Amino acid sequence: MSVRKQIERLVAKKKKELVSWEERLASFHAEIARLKGQIEGQEELLQLLPRDLPRTKDKVTLKPGSVMARAHTYLRGRGSPAHVREIIQGIGDEETPKSVRVVASQLNSYFKEGRYFTRPLPNTFGLREFSLDDQQEQSSNGKPDGGPA
Numbered sequence: 001m002s003v004r005k006q007i008e009r010l011v012a013k014k015k016k017e018l019v020s021w022e023e024r025l026a027s028f029h030a031e032i033a034r035l036k037g038q039i040e041g042q043e044e045l046l047q048l049l050p051r052d053l054p055r056t057k058d059k060v061t062l063k064p065g066s067v068m069a070r071a072h073t074y075l076r077g078r079g080s081p082a083h084v085r086e087i088i089q090g091i092g093d094e095e096t097p098k099s100v101r102v103v104a105s106q107l108n109s110y111f112k113e114g115r116y117f118t119r120p121l122p123n124t125f126g127l128r129e130f131s132l133d134d135q136q137e138q139s140s141n142g143k144p145d146g147g148p149a
Contacts, residue, residue: 062116067091067093067102067103067106068106068107068110068116070091070092071087071091071103071107071117071125072116072117072127073091074087074090074091075087075117075125075126075127076127076129078090079130080126080130081118081120081121081124081125081126081130082124082125082126083123083124084100084103084104084107084123084124084125085100085123087103087107087125088100088103104123107119107125111125114128115128116128118130
């Protein structure tokens with residue numbers, strides 16, 4: 001076989017390989033365009049929604065018997081926010097500097113995630129449902145302070 005024929009076969013083979021890669025590239029471009037369209041639609045939807053949707057009173061999914069579940073139950077029974085020391089006493093745990101740090105840290109992590117607890121003052125925690133109840137009362141009264149119209 002002549003050198004010329006070998007090179008022609010090699011060129012033909014490379015052209016087929018190029019076509020294959022171009023087809024793959026086209027399918028990747030189509031997939032990218034589809035994903036960009038989905039992202040754009042979802043971003044438009046996000047702009048229509050408020051920044052922070054009010055959470056409904058979900059069933060508590062904290063581990064039963066855990067410190068956080070007991071703190072949640074205590075605060076719900078109390079009906080208002082409490083300092084971390086009051087919470088520890090209210091759930092029947094021993095109040096030590098370490099327990100105060102641990103419980104405050106756990107409550108704070110839930111607060112930062114926007115789950116279950118609020119922090120109206122330093123080391124003072126309440127329940128998100130308290131603030132939701134206040135918001136609902138204010139909107140039903142039509143006045144921010146909840147007073148008569």
